[in-house]
Amino acid sequence: MNKSQCPDALTIQAVADGEENDLIITEHLQDCSKCRETYLDVQRIISVAEGLSSDARLPIGFYKVLSGRIESKPFPAFLVAAIISALAFISVYLLNPTYLEWWFSVGMTRQFGFYIDMFFDLFFLSRSINPLWVITVMTAMVVLEFLILSKLKTVEG
Amino acid sequence: MQKLLQGMVETYGDRIYRLVLRYTGDHTQAQDLTQETFLRAYKHMDSYDRSKPAGPWLFKIAGNLCRNWLRDNRELPADLNEDLYQSTDSGPEELYLEKEGARELSRVLRALPPIYREVILLKHVGELSYAEICETLDLEITLVKNRLYRGRIMLREALEKGGYY
Known part of the structure; x- marks a missing residue:
């Protein structure tokens, strides 16, 4: 490109953005009024667009929170769902052992979808709520059930 | 690897945060998305070419998260927080x-x-x-x-x- 040749608008924009610093172009911009006008026009819209930025900064301690999340290993949701399902079976067994026998012999085929759904519901629940809370509540319920049943047995003689 | 991530947060954290803030218009959500950006970066650190600056790679992750956010939230916020505007004297x-x-x-x-x-x-x-x-x-x-x-x-x-x- 020679000094008398007008650069295109994209090149002028690149100069205004500080991406192009070819001496021939900058000299041309000083001599050519039409190109200088384009350059000043681009510069003006750049200064307006600069207003899109802000002085917002990340809060102090951001990295600390981030590294805390990196170090904490995710709780295995499948394991939680399996534990809760096992607790549910124990609970059913405590309430009525024959029901569990019936379920294994006949009910499993009829209600298989229901149990699969239940397993995945527990899986997603474990991902959204602290799984330790779910396990604790379930365990507490089974223990309570066991205590009530043994109390009833004592009363019934 | 955590040292590398810390360097990335120090160099690009504020800029990514400001970009995400432009999309969400909400400081809390912007912080969450910025955190998610760095978590993903950490998770996929193996795919990062260390001979290059991390900026484009991080902005790509942030951009994808912002696009997903926009898809879920339909559109850019109607207005931005007052404190997002640059303060002058x-x-x-x-x-x-x-x-x-x-x-x-x-x-x-x-x-x-x-x-x-x-x-x-x-x-x-x-x-x-x-x-x-x-x-x-x-x-x-x-x-x-x-x-x-x-x-x-x-x-x-x-x-x-x-x-x-």
Whole structure:
């Protein structure tokens, strides 16, 4: 490109953005009024667009929170769902052992979808709520059930 | 690897945060998305080419998260937090006019087609160079220059229409 040749608008924009610093172009911009006008026009819209930025900064301690999340290993949701399902079976067994026998012999085929759904519901629940809370509540319920049943047995003689 | 991540947060954290804030308009959500950006970066650190600057790679992750966020939230927020506007030492009247201008600029930006908006945001909010924008968006340099130019023209025309230019 020679000094008398007008650069295109994209090149002028690149100069205004500080991406192009070819001496021939900058000299041309000083001599050519039409190109200088384009350059000043681009510069003006750049200064307006600069207003899109802000002085917002990340809060102090951001990295600390981030590294805390990196170090904490995710709780295995499948394991939680399996534990809760096992607790549910124990609970059913405590309430009525024959029901569990019936379920294994006949009910499993009829209600298989229901149990699969239940397993995945527990899986997603474990991902959204602290799984330790779910396990604790379930365990507490089974223990309570066991205590009530043994109390009833004592009363019934 | 955590040291590398810390360096990335120190170098690009604020810029990514400002970019995400432009999309969400909410500081809490912007912090969450910025955190998610760095968590993903940490998780996929193996795919990062350490011979190159991390900026484009991080902005690409942030951009994808912002696009997903926009898809779930339908559109850019109607307005941004007051404290997002750059503070100056102007008097009350000038401050009012500045804020009005900034609001109009945000409104006009929202109305831009996403392909132009994206390049303008990466340039002016993310403070990326042409080459970095190319890498972030996987585009040719001519296309980046073109989109930036056309986007700026659209921005100017829309501001002129509203009497803010």
